[in-house]
Amino acid sequence: MAQDVPVYLLTGFLGSGKTTLLQRLVSYWQQQGLKPGVIINELGDVNLDGLLVEAEVPTSELLGGCICCTVREDLAGELAGLVERDRPDVVLIEATGAANPIDLLDSATETAMYAGIEIKGLIAVADAAHLLEMHRSRGGRTYALMQDQIRSASIVVLNKIDRVSEQEAEQLEQAIAGWNAYAPIVRTVRCDTDLGPLLETGFTPERAADGPLRRTPGGGLNMLGSSHGHVTSYTHRFARPVDSEKFEAMIGELPREIYRAKGLLTFSDTASRFLFQYAFRELDFIKVTPQGQLNDMAVFIGEHFSAAELRQKLERLELESEQAEVSE
Numbered sequence: 001m002a003q004d005v006p007v008y009l010l011t012g013f014l015g016s017g018k019t020t021l022l023q024r025l026v027s028y029w030q031q032q033g034l035k036p037g038v039i040i041n042e043l044g045d046v047n048l049d050g051l052l053v054e055a056e057v058p059t060s061e062l063l064g065g066c067i068c069c070t071v072r073e074d075l076a077g078e079l080a081g082l083v084e085r086d087r088p089d090v091v092l093i094e095a096t097g098a099a100n101p102i103d104l105l106d107s108a109t110e111t112a113m114y115a116g117i118e119i120k121g122l123i124a125v126a127d128a129a130h131l132l133e134m135h136r137s138r139g140g141r142t143y144a145l146m147q148d149q150i151r152s153a154s155i156v157v158l159n160k161i162d163r164v165s166e167q168e169a170e171q172l173e174q175a176i177a178g179w180n181a182y183a184p185i186v187r188t189v190r191c192d193t194d195l196g197p198l199l200e201t202g203f204t205p206e207r208a209a210d211g212p213l214r215r216t217p218g219g220g221l222n223m224l225g226s227s228h229g230h231v232t233s234y235t236h237r238f239a240r241p242v243d244s245e246k247f248e249a250m251i252g253e254l255p256r257e258i259y260r261a262k263g264l265l266t267f268s269d270t271a272s273r274f275l276f277q278y279a280f281r282e283l284d285f286i287k288v289t290p291q292g293q294l295n296d297m298a299v300f301i302g303e304h305f306s307a308a309e310l311r312q313k314l315e316r317l318e319l320e321s322e323q324a325e326v327s328e
Helices: 018-031 072-086 101-111 128-137 140-151 166-179 195-200 205-210 244-252 307-327
Strands: 005-012 036-041 059-062 090-094 117-127 155-159 185-187 230-237 258-266 273-279 282-288 297-306
Touching (some): 018 036, 072 090, 128 155, 166 185, 230 307
Parallel strands (some): 036 090, 117 155, 155 185
Antiparallel strands (some): 258 297
């Protein structure tokens, strides 16, 4: 079975340095011998950021709207098309600075239902001086959006750190830790940092075993060993059918931190396959007949829940279903 293509999401308010980090990431992957693919979202009708990406890098454009609203439905198609057409080793999605990160994640995970991808992390870039100004003035919608981008991140890049004092940098790190106690904070100038550890800090459950959180003197978090099971998106691929009643009971016991789930399932107690949707504590099933070879899977979206615990529950559900079949 082919490996899923890792996908990274890149968010941050306008002018924070996202495109600079995008260029660095593309170069880093190329130096590793990998073929990166890029999806760039622009509010306008011209992809200016795309002009800064090398011509040989497979690139898709989402223009004329925000990825989380007017062009949301296009993302799944563009992402699936890029993976199928260009066969990249890794994909980076750069959202417009006005994008809501929760909707961005929701849009991206749609593709995991029928394409071989895995959302590995959401990198939030913040302009230190701008964020400090907004934090002091509690500046309206812009400030609220910055907070949302940071809350949803698997890692925060505190960029343009040279524009604030050490005391102000520590103040910002403490504020960021208050919004997202799990995401490591990396100080940068022009997004210049060690990209290996940055990419290793993601939503994946194996990070949970790396070790406990360790705070820096400024209130930030060390990068290595700091995941603590924090995820924003977790994809589970089922090895076998599961019992429908037990699955429904498990969904009913999900923590409130998980507010969205979706997937394609085969149940052991019925011959049909079902698409399920879970949102705001409500669960719906739709009988479907998928085209092509689609594996059973489920995507869970939320804030600061343990992917390791969720994975254990799902694996236990599969095991119990298998044991029930054997005993019959």
